[in-house]
Amino acid sequence: MERNQVTSVRTVAAFLGAVLCVTSAAAQAADPNAGGTNNNTLTRPVVERIGPLDNTAVTNARIIVPDGTSLFQPIGPAETRWFAFEAEPGKTYVADILDPYSDLGANVIGSVAVTDSSGCTVFPTTCTTPPEANSNCSAAATSRAPGLEVSGDGWRCIIRTDTPQTGKTQNKRGIFIGVGAGAGNSFQLRVREATMYGRWTTNGYDFHIELQNTTADSMCAMIVLNPNSGYSWNGATWTVTGTVFTAQLTAPPMGAVKTVVPAGTLSGADNKGTLRITDCGSGQLVPNALNLSSYAFNPVTNVYLFFTPTKANEGGQNTW
Secondary structure, three states, X not given: OHXXXXXXXXXXXXXXXXXXXXXXXXXHHOOOOOOOOOOOOOOOOOOOOOOOOOOOOHHHOEEOOOOOOOEEEEOOOOOEEEEEEEEOOOOEEEEXXXXXXOOOOOOOEEEEEEEOOOOEOOOOOOEOOOOOXXXXXXXHHHOOOXXXXXXXXXXXXXXXXXXXXXXXXXXXXXXXXXXXXXXOOEEEEEEEEXXXXXXXXXXXXXXXXXXXXXXXXXXXXXXXEEEOOOOEEOOOOEEOOOEOEEEEEEEOOOOEEEEEEOOOOOEEOEOEEEEEEEEOOOOOOOOOOEEEEEEEEEOOOOEEEEEOOEXXXXXXXXXX
8 A cells, every 4th residue: 555655656746747847848938039939929030240341431430439448450551440439519538549469669559630520631641620629639648647658559639529609510420530550450449538527506606616636747627617508509500698607727737726606607697507627628638637626605604515526437437
């Protein structure tokens, strides 16, 4: 009797195991990514890649997102490789180019130019400057901290787009970067934003702005008090109500500089809004090189308002 009971239990266990196996297989087949099993299921199409054209002409520029992501690029003798990113008005961008895999002194970057979609007739001597923008690709920009130029191995371009003003015609637009060959056969490029952001108010408050320079080079920065109502874009031109408050401050090497905007000061037609710190147009502002401290003080009530500034992308989301 006991022997028969044991046999029955084993039989039931085997049957349940078989059912579980079948159920498991059915569940696996029902996976939405496993492919079609009936007429009501759509299978994923095969994705085929199309080989891109060589970006040796500005019309075939390779797209890069200005978020710090670096791109690897091979380059041959006497070649120019082109890249493009979308820029917005009133911002500062920094393009870093170097080859982290070559020996010191290889000088793999021959030359760099910042242009609009017209590119260059003869690279880099006859390049078209982007409208309503300034750029600096000099050795002084490249050697600023965090420095790239060691024996000429790196290159940096600091690019500032103009703040909207009545009559200006540039909104979102492409900025094109051409990289000419040097002694190497490859390089990497990244584009980051260096703009700093905050809030401001003069609605009964004196507004205090202090900039701290963390580098060994003097640094000019432009303060822009954007009106709270913003700007108006009709698809062709900008319209700004009133005069937008701007000020340029030059912070000495490893030093600080401060300005105070008096209570009642208007920017546009507002006494409060959003704050931006951008490059002066001389090409000196790089990500993480400047610290901003800002607060408002009411001299009547002795009340302080403190603002926490931020950098776009915090200036350095990516390494090489």
